[in-house]
Amino acid sequence: MQRFRPFDHLILLLGAAFLVTPVVMAFMSSTHAATEIHMNGLFLSPGGEGMATYEKVLTQKGGFTGTVTGARMVMNSTILGLGFALGKVVVSMLAAYGLVYFRFRFATPIFWMIFTTLLLPLEVRIMPSYQVMSQLHALNTYWGLIIPLLASATGTFYFRQFFKSVPDELLEAARIDGAGPVRFFLGVLVPLSRPMMAAIFIIMFVYGWNQYLWPMLMTTDERFFTLMRGIKTILQVWIGSQIPDYNEAFALAVLAMLPPLGVVLAFQRLFIKGLTESDK
Amino acid sequence: MAEILLEHVGKTYPGGTQAVSDVSLSVADGEFIVLVGPSGCGKSTLLRMVAGLEDISAGTVTIGGRVVNRLEPAERDIAMVFQNYALYPHMTVRENMSWGLKNRRIPKDEIAARVEEAARMLELHPYLDRKPRALSGGQRQRVAMGRAIVRQPAAFLFDEPLSNLDAKLRVTMRGEILKLQKRLGTTALYVTHDQLEAMTLADRLVVLNGGQIEQVGRPLEVYHRPASTFVAAFIGAPAMNLLDARIEAGHLRLAGVDLGRVEGEARAVTLGIRAEDLQLLQSGGLPFRIDVIEELGAGRVVHGFVEDQPLCVSLPSGAELPAQLHLGVAPEALHLFDAITGKRLPQSVHRSAKVRA
Numbered sequence A: 001m002q003r004f005r006p007f008d009h010l011i012l013l014l015g016a017a018f019l020v021t022p023v024v025m026a027f028m029s030s031t032h033a034a035t036e037i038h039m040n041g042l043f044l045s046p047g048g049e050g051m052a053t054y055e056k057v058l059t060q061k062g063g064f065t066g067t068v069t070g071a072r073m074v075m076n077s078t079i080l081g082l083g084f085a086l087g088k089v090v091v092s093m094l095a096a097y098g099l100v101y102f103r104f105r106f107a108t109p110i111f112w113m114i115f116t117t118l119l120l121p122l123e124v125r126i127m128p129s130y131q132v133m134s135q136l137h138a139l140n141t142y143w144g145l146i147i148p149l150l151a152s153a154t155g156t157f158y159f160r161q162f163f164k165s166v167p168d169e170l171l172e173a174a175r176i177d178g179a180g181p182v183r184f185f186l187g188v189l190v191p192l193s194r195p196m197m198a199a200i201f202i203i204m205f206v207y208g209w210n211q212y213l214w215p216m217l218m219t220t221d222e223r224f225f226t227l228m229r230g231i232k233t234i235l236q237v238w239i240g241s242q243i244p245d246y247n248e249a250f251a252l253a254v255l256a257m258l259p260p261l262g263v264v265l266a267f268q269r270l271f272i273k274g275l276t277e278s279d280k
Numbered sequence B: 001m002a003e004i005l006l007e008h009v010g011k012t013y014p015g016g017t018q019a020v021s022d023v024s025l026s027v028a029d030g031e032f033i034v035l036v037g038p039s040g041c042g043k044s045t046l047l048r049m050v051a052g053l054e055d056i057s058a059g060t061v062t063i064g065g066r067v068v069n070r071l072e073p074a075e076r077d078i079a080m081v082f083q084n085y086a087l088y089p090h091m092t093v094r095e096n097m098s099w100g101l102k103n104r105r106i107p108k109d110e111i112a113a114r115v116e117e118a119a120r121m122l123e124l125h126p127y128l129d130r131k132p133r134a135l136s137g138g139q140r141q142r143v144a145m146g147r148a149i150v151r152q153p154a155a156f157l158f159d160e161p162l163s164n165l166d167a168k169l170r171v172t173m174r175g176e177i178l179k180l181q182k183r184l185g186t187t188a189l190y191v192t193h194d195q196l197e198a199m200t201l202a203d204r205l206v207v208l209n210g211g212q213i214e215q216v217g218r219p220l221e222v223y224h225r226p227a228s229t230f231v232a233a234f235i236g237a238p239a240m241n242l243l244d245a246r247i248e249a250g251h252l253r254l255a256g257v258d259l260g261r262v263e264g265e266a267r268a269v270t271l272g273i274r275a276e277d278l279q280l281l282q283s284g285g286l287p288f289r290i291d292v293i294e295e296l297g298a299g300r301v302v303h304g305f306v307e308d309q310p311l312c313v314s315l316p317s318g319a320e321l322p323a324q325l326h327l328g329v330a331p332e333a334l335h336l337f338d339a340i341t342g343k344r345l346p347q348s349v350h351r352s353a354k355v356r357a
C-alpha cells in the first residue's frame, strides 16, 4: 500500500474541481429562471425551477413548424450516435479483417490509402458527400445522416493493429478445427476484440453524438434535428421572448451530456474488464 | 488411424528459401515418429505441410491412402498440438475442446461424451469450466492434447509441444503423451529439437539436417549406428567425440596409438567415440590431458585433450583424478566416418591380434 500523500490528493482535487465545476454550474443554472440568470449570472446553488424547465424543454413543441420537442431531439441524436458507433465498429472490423487475413494484391497500398484519409477532416469531403446524398434523395433521412460517415480510417487502423497482434496459431488451430473465414471471424476474432470494440464504440458514439455541421447540412426538416442543433437554435428562435432562455439552453446541454455519459459508464466496465482479462 | 506417406516432398518459401527438399518417408499406422534436428532444419515446415498449413512445393503427401496436397487442414483428418498451445482464450476448456467438433456438426451428446472421455483421460475435470488463462502451463498443454484427442483424428501432429514447460514437467508430460498415443493407437508425428525427448518418445527417429533426411531408424539403432557425423554429434549427450584419425597398414591409429584392426587402404578418417565407451586404464592406451571436470552427481564428464584434439569422457564420480589419464576403448564401440563427407564407413574395427595385457 502506498502512503497517504496529501499533496497528491490536493492536485487531484484541484483537477477534479477544475473539470467538474462548469458542469455543476450548468446544471445548477438550469434550475433557475431565465431572468434570474440574466440578472445574476451563473449559479452554483440549486434553484426552484428545475422540474418545470426540464419538463418544458423535453415536451414543448418548438421550432418554426412547432413540431420538434426536446425528447425528439434526444431521440434523433441517439439514433445518430448509435448508428454511427455500431456502423463504424462493424465496417471497420470487416475492413481490417480483409486487410489482415486475406492475401490480395495491393493490400498494403490500399491500407495506406485508408490510413492517409485519417489526416483529412470530415469537412474536406462534406460538400461532395452532401451532393451524393442529395442526388440519392437521402436528405432528411436517418440513413442519409449515418451511412456516408460510416467508413472509419481510425477504426480500421486500430482493428488492423489488433488483428495483427493475434497469434497466427489461433488461425491455424481454427483452420484445423474446421472453421471457415466466417466462423473464425465470428467465433474467435469478434469475441477477442470485445475490449477494442467497446473502445471504438465509445469514441464513435461521442463523435456521432457531437456532430453539428453534417446534420445541419443534411437535415432541413425539423423532425430530424439533433440536440446539438437544438441548443444552438434555442438562443435565437426558441419562443420569441426578449431574454434568451438561458435556463432551457443549460437544461438541453445537461440532457445532451447524459447519453454519452451513460455509454461511457456502461462500456467502461467491459472495457476495463477486457483490458485486464485479455490474453491472446 | 492411418499411415502417412511422404514422397519426395519439398518446400521452397517465396523468396527462395529451400526449407525442405526431397523428403520421403513412410509412417506405419499407429507409429510414433519423431522429427528431430537443429533449429532451422525444416522440421516445422515439414510438419506444417502435412497439416496443410503450408503449401507443398514438390512431391505428395498421402494420409490414409488419400493424397492430401490440395485439401484444407480440416479435411485432412489430423489434429495438431502447437508449441504455444493456441487455445482460444475466450472459451472455457470445455468449449475449447468441443468447438472443432461443433464445426463438424457432430451431435451434441456425442460431443459431450467425447469431451467427458478426454477429460477423464487427461484428468481435466476440475478445470472444464475455466478459461485457459486460469490454468498452469502443464494444464494448458493437457487441454491442447484434449482438443486433439476429441477429434479422433487419423494422426496427431505435435510441434515442440513441451518446450514451454519446465524440465520436470516436461518429463512427466512426455510420459503422458507416450502413454496416450500408445493407448489410442493413433499415428503421431512429433517435432522436437531435444534429442532426449526424441530418444524416449520415438518408435522411429527422423534426423533432419538442412531440410533433408539424414537418418531414419529406431532410437537405439540411430544411437549405436549413426549414419553420419551430423547424427553422431546430434544424438546422445554428451555429444559423441569426433576425432581425426588415420587408417595405416590395416590399423586404426589415433595419436600414435593402435586402436584395432581395420580393412582398407591408408587414409584419413573421422573417428567417433561415445564418452561413455571410454574407460580408465592403468597404463598404455590413449594419453589424455584433463582440462575441465563437470560433476553431475551420479557421474562426471571429464573434458580434456588427446594430443591437441578435444575429447570428453564419462566417468563414475569418486576419486581424485591425476592430470594425465590413460584411456581405453573397445574396438566394437568405435565409429568410422569419411573424413570429408562425414558419412559412416562400412568397415568396423576389430581387436588387434596381439592380446593386450
Ligand SMILES: Nc1ncnc2c1ncn2[C@@H]1O[C@H](COP(=O)(O)OP(=O)(O)OP(=O)(O)O)[C@@H](O)[C@H]1O
Binding pocket: B013, B014, B015, B017, B018, B019, B037, B038, B039, B040, B041, B042, B043, B044, B045, B046, B193
Ligand atoms: N514463412 C517463411 N518464409 C520464408 N522462410 C521461412 C518461413 N518459415 C520458415 N522459413 C525458413 O525455413 C527454414 C526452416 O524453418 P522451420 O521453421 O521449418 O525450422 P525448424 O526446424 O522448425 O526450426 P526450430 O527448431 O527453430 O523451430 C528456416 O531456414 C527458416 O528461416
Ligand SMILES: [Mg+2]
Binding pocket: B043, B044, B045
Ligand atoms: Mg519449429
